[in-house]
Amino acid sequence: MKKLIILIFLFSLNILYAYQWPIAGGFLTASFGENNADAFLKGIRISGYGSIVSPFLEGEIIYYSGEDSPIPSVIGNTKVLHHENGFRSIYGHLENSYKEPVVFMINENNQLGIVGNSGRSYEKSLFLMIFDTKMNQYVNPQIILPPSGDTNPPVISKVYIRRNGEKTELLPKNMQAPGKVEILAEIIDYGGSTHNTIKTVPYSISMFYLGNEINLIKHDTLKEERGELILQGGRPVTFDNLYEGNDFFLGEINLSSGIAYLEISASDYYGNNSNRTFQLTIE
């Protein structure tokens, strides 16, 4: 119920405020919650060589940092806007402007900066994070930005079963011994129809066994609890409990004699969906 309220809240904000992509014609190169050097990515990366960056919503510049900042920043030259609805948008990896901003109230038609590669980035891209100050959490920008025209469903390329540390790839039909096993999956979402070589993570992943939902992962928000970031939307999960390299850890199931079906499902932000079902004969 709480999740539903949050989603309705975000949807209603989307209607109230006209959000826009900060780069015209930009495309996604990294998605919210993906593995970013052994931590959740707290925003999205948008590519667009030499492109002008505009705010995703009208707002006030409340912070900027450059190369001469007393604190080094892996997101490089940064500008932060505060918005009327309590959101803060953070724009990183900007090109160094050498100038301190003099106008602080800017709208969607104004230039905020130029896409750069400052900080921990070789390629020019914009790093966009949206922070909800009322809920004290990062919101996935893709939930609230207009659809990008992506028509490609996520690809569930490999699903693994792990028993006593030994990992085997699942086939459509499998013979298994009874007992507890762990399920891992390699799932990729190709971010858009025109730049479909860039791998990102899907919006949601679910796993069903014997008709029961074992796990549901959704990339809605990131919140801090006791010094750890928790991915929320589906079942709350920490980075270490979700990622094993590039694989998703989907959970543990208990195999008992008989024939059972394991179903993995993944969908993107625009309703494109993929399913894979595995028959497990347990003897």
Next chain:
Amino acid sequence: MGKKSFFATLFLILLLIFFLFPQSTGKEHFLVPERIINLDKTSSDAYSDELGQVSFALDNYFGYFTDELEVTYLEEKKYNVTISDSTFINYPKIPEILDVQNMKGEGRSIIETTGYPVIQGDRIAILSDSFISLYDLDGHLYWKKEILSIVTSLAITDDHVLIGYLDGYCELISMSGYTEFSFRPGGSRIEAVYSAAISSDGQYITVISGLDPQRLILLQNRKGEYKPVFHKELENEYRRSINMYFSQDNTMVFFENFEGVNLFDVNTKKVTNVGDSGNLKKIYKDVNRNLYSLLLSDNTGGILKILTPENKILLHKQFNGKTLLFKKRDDRYYIGSDNLLMYLKLVIR
């Protein structure tokens, strides 16, 4: 001559006297150049056997020099460098391993990380967009913490780390990673911490927070708890991280303003302004002479000033250059400007 014209003439005469015979400070201050080095032309052959105690990072270079400005170690920056008077880390744009080296360039420890390092005293803080961690110089991890907000300021003492966040709060973390104190100043239309500093004895914390208004807050440690004891609305509002630090004797706090530098006396709670316009690069307090030496930078270069606490300018010297450095040891002034390092001696007659 009417009364009005008499006073007007008298005023003009007094004005003329004031400009022709300005009040003497009694002593004149000079900076005498002792040595200048072009770092582009300094090779490894010039290295001395002596160990340089003064660290520098300037333009594309960093290293160490002696009191007499003999360069004892010189290296080009990979992407950036964090350096103290004993240790440095020269790190690439996309680090995976950090090589902690001593002032001779010898390996001291290795830290595996994707963040950017900051050396302060005997500690190394690693900052990433999603975590902050603290190590000693031998690469032993004290703690690692996932963070939600942008870090706007960082101050490290022997026992604690004080972190300021753009979310509007700051926290004091012990060596074991425990948050001993968390403070959200509030009181402004926009909540944000733009700077936080802690005295070396841990007695005081100062915070610059918020927009509309932007405020300076002083917290004092009373019976193990930090309590706000003073706050002041600031005339200038900054929207970036602000340089702020305690004097070595912990009696003064220096922080930038649009007109130079604010000097905040933690005992009298008085804020006075010295200097001129520009970004504060570095300030030193000469306790014996009760003077301030500071370097302010702008788009064209830097201005070195020696001032009294009453803002009387004793020395004013301009330097051109995009990257600037200022270090001071007693009466020895070391100024860096792009690829030039200068050693100047203060002479008072």
